Amino acid sequence: MLNGTKIFCTSGLMAAEKSEGFVVVWATVDRSAGRAGIKAFVVEAGTAGMYVTKVENKLGIRASDTATLVFEDCRVPLANILGSPEVPKTSEGFKGVMATFDATRPIVAASAIGVGRAALDFVNETLSEHGITIRYGAPPHKLTALERDVMDMEAQLEAARLLTWRAAWMMDNGMRNNLEASMAKAKAGLAVTLITQKAVELLGPLGYSRQLLLEKWMRDAKINDIFEGTQQINQLIVARRILGYSSKELS
Numbered sequence: 001m002l003n004g005t006k007i008f009c010t011s012g013l014m015a016a017e018k019s020e021g022f023v024v025v026w027a028t029v030d031r032s033a034g035r036a037g038i039k040a041f042v043v044e045a046g047t048a049g050m051y052v053t054k055v056e057n058k059l060g061i062r063a064s065d066t067a068t069l070v071f072e073d074c075r076v077p078l079a080n081i082l083g084s085p086e087v088p089k090t091s092e093g094f095k096g097v098m099a100t101f102d103a104t105r106p107i108v109a110a111s112a113i114g115v116g117r118a119a120l121d122f123v124n125e126t127l128s129e130h131g132i133t134i135r136y137g138a139p140p141h142k143l144t145a146l147e148r149d150v151m152d153m154e155a156q157l158e159a160a161r162l163l164t165w166r167a168a169w170m171m172d173n174g175m176r177n178n179l180e181a182s183m184a185k186a187k188a189g190l191a192v193t194l195i196t197q198k199a200v201e202l203l204g205p206l207g208y209s210r211q212l213l214l215e216k217w218m219r220d221a222k223i224n225d226i227f228e229g230t231q232q233i234n235q236l237i238v239a240r241r242i243l244g245y246s247s248k249e250l251s
């Protein structure tokens with residue numbers, strides 16, 4: 001029986017009530033066992049005792065709902081537990097659960113890169129329509145502010161893309177990518193935020209207008225810097241892994 005509330009569930013309304021989908025819930029079955037007592041459950045849409053109490057009105061990603069899910073004496077069949085129902089002696093299983101981030105962080109990074117690329121492509125197309133070309137080989141002191149901005153946006157995007165490809169490639173090849181997934185996510189979330197803000201800025205008032213998609217991309221960008229671990233938390237993970245500190249030693 002599940003009891004509790006989870007705020008900010010992506011597609012929570014769609015998964016729990018508006019489709020024949022399901023929700024994956026991580027819940028504690030044995031508090032005395034600490035992290036080892038956490039299990040994952042599949043709760044099918046329409047299960048009695050699971051309901052939505054709020055749908056967020058958000059800055060961006062408004063095409064996807066973000067809901068508060070409440071579980072009240074929500075009965076889940078034994079067969080819907082992911083993995084063994086036994087509570088193990090160690091928290092190794094929980095480490096496995098956390099490893100799902102190694103797969104999802106590169107996905108969020110890829111989504112950030114898609115938004116950043118759209119904004120950058122739009123800027124480049126608009127500049128070329130106005131007969132402006134970026135002089136890549138020019139000496140730095142001869143570059144215009146605009147050229148510097150566009151080159152910086154391109155460098156940010158390319159760095160994020162390469163980090164993301166590496167993290168995804170390692171995952172695909174069965175290699176541990178915890179460090180690389182956090183690097184990609186931290187970089188891509190920051191890069192897309194900077195790129196889309198700069199794109200709005202470079203296009204002047206039109207960039208801010210709803211006539212174009214730039215303002216939407218700017219609003220959509222920031223979430224990539226927040227969910228699946230914020231930029232700060234991913235930087236913390238990177239620092240821990242590089243310096244060899246545990247989470248207790250570096251928080």
Ligand SMILES: Cc1cc2nc3c(=O)[nH]c(=O)nc-3n(C[C@H](O)[C@H](O)[C@H](O)COP(=O)(O)OP(=O)(O)OC[C@H]3O[C@@H](n4cnc5c(N)ncnc54)[C@H](O)[C@@H]3O)c2cc1C
Pocket residue numbers: 008009010011058066223226227228229230231232233236251
């Ligand atoms: C639109 C949206 C959809 C979401 N969807 C889901 C979902 O489907 N499933 C799900 O489980 N979660 C979801 N979330 C939750 C999201 O993953 C978390 O909000 C996010 O990871 C931040 O965690 P928090 O809310 O605990 O932030 P907090 O820990 O309260 O952090 C607040 C701020 O403090 C900073 N901070 C915290 N600790 C440190 C530290 N040690 N050092 C430096 N800075 C620090 C954070 O980086 C952040 O900027 C969603 C959130 C949003 C906004």
